[in-house]
Amino acid sequence: MSILVVGSVAFDDVTSPSGSVKGILAGAATYFSLAASYFTKVRVVAVVGEDFGAEQEQVFLKRGIDIRGIEHAQGKTFRWGGTYGENLNEAKTDFTDLNVFQGFQPRIPQEYEDTEFLFLANIQPTLQADVRRKMNRVRLTGCDTMNYWIKGALAELRETLKLVDVLLINDTETKMLAGETNLPRAANKVLAMGPQALVIKHGEYGATIFFREGAFGIGRHPFRAPTLPLDEVKDPTGAGDCFGATFVSCWSSVTELPSSALAVGGFLVSDASPLGSVPAIWFGWVRVGSTEP
């Protein structure tokens, strides 16, 4: 079983009430692949610049991650800077330097073509759709997005949503995408755009999965999972990506799809940030049990 993730590899500057770090290895594809590597084989498609060398590669390689899909381009790696206040649920973006990410055209190595699970991390929706179309053998596609694309590339995003099985976004993004303030009603509107299931991430309060009527043989009852409250959180960057990773990884570890029961599983751990001595722990769900006819 294997998962392919396409997304950003970045160097981040992060400030939180616990301190500051500069130029740490980060990005959605990094967080996702490190978290998923605890469960399954992971393949990465991304782009880096000349400042990404052997030291950074080792972070992936020592977790057994296949990085043949990381393209090395001329210039600098994508950089992001953000600051968290006392409310760690939301970062203020200090800067975004796209650098080599600007002209990124994802290329899928031939060795990746048999990948069964795909995660489209938060990048331009057209690139997400492009990768999805190239991956003919995937059994399940997860997808993330953000306000920036909902506001600025809605038509493209709606095309992408027709191609994904599970969308993982937060409350605000769900309401914005649906144009609806009630969460369950907003969820149903988003599901009507294409995905079979919508996972709404509530930050420190957990997450809720909503299903299209009859999707995966489950029906449409939502299922809500709480989180474990932590009394020390230093850097939440990448927590949503780790959550997505454990969610899709758990799903990928189920040999039969669809199956008939729903269970809670999955957790992980963002250990990429030197700020983050306490792991961010999240829950994913996985359907288990016998196959339905």
Add this chain to the structure above:
Amino acid sequence: MSILVVGSVAFDDVTSPSGSVKGILAGAATYFSLAASYFTKVRVVAVVGEDFGAEQEQVFLKRGIDIRGIEHAQGKTFRWGGTYGENLNEAKTDFTDLNVFQGFQPRIPQEYEDTEFLFLANIQPTLQADVRRKMNRVRLTGCDTMNYWIKGALAELRETLKLVDVLLINDTETKMLAGETNLPRAANKVLAMGPQALVIKHGEYGATIFFREGAFGIGRHPFRAPTLPLDEVKDPTGAGDCFGATFVSCWSSVTELPSSALAVGGFLVSDASPLGSVPAIWFGWVRVGSTEP
């Protein structure tokens, strides 16, 4: 088994995106006792004015609630007016007319003195403490409060907290009471003020119970319960009181305290508001299992 609740009986004017109602029977003691009446015998201590008559009494009596502790005073019943916007988590108070509540001195009927469970709904902390001191035989006391008392009567509130077993408040109130923005750390500071357990209500996201080290033989691991998302919410007034009612009711239905396991239970239903055709469903917890030595 029986529960005594002391708190407000009121007439409310409520406006929400679903409509407006005026002068409906409401108040924390009303919501609490109606919800708890589905589980156990309920006794009420409150004060009403001359505008509270047979019609209002029937709302209690048809649920078998003992209202011998409702004092009839000269003047008008307490009135509250509030408006909810699209965010139904928070009401804007339009007016508060204390009326007969102003000089309220709770009197406990002799027939109530053997009550085993007590709920101090959101009233002046000194009155809460006074009632608690008069009830020598209670096995468990639950307590609610609000920002108004945390800001304006902190010393009195801290005295009351020494007398209660379980405090039920929301995230904002917990952080304000503790002077601390991290929720688990704030919870521990509040527990150090007296209660054995703290239930933090997260509105639409559920609730978390925190325990003092070793309290009730459980230890101090927090337990978080999610809610069932509803796609139609018309009037959330009293939802927290119904939650408190089911929580304490479930607890009161356990014959042995302390016991050794923790289970999820309890739900209910605010059917007092004509706006509220959809019941507010909440979860409480109850400890079940064998008694510890």
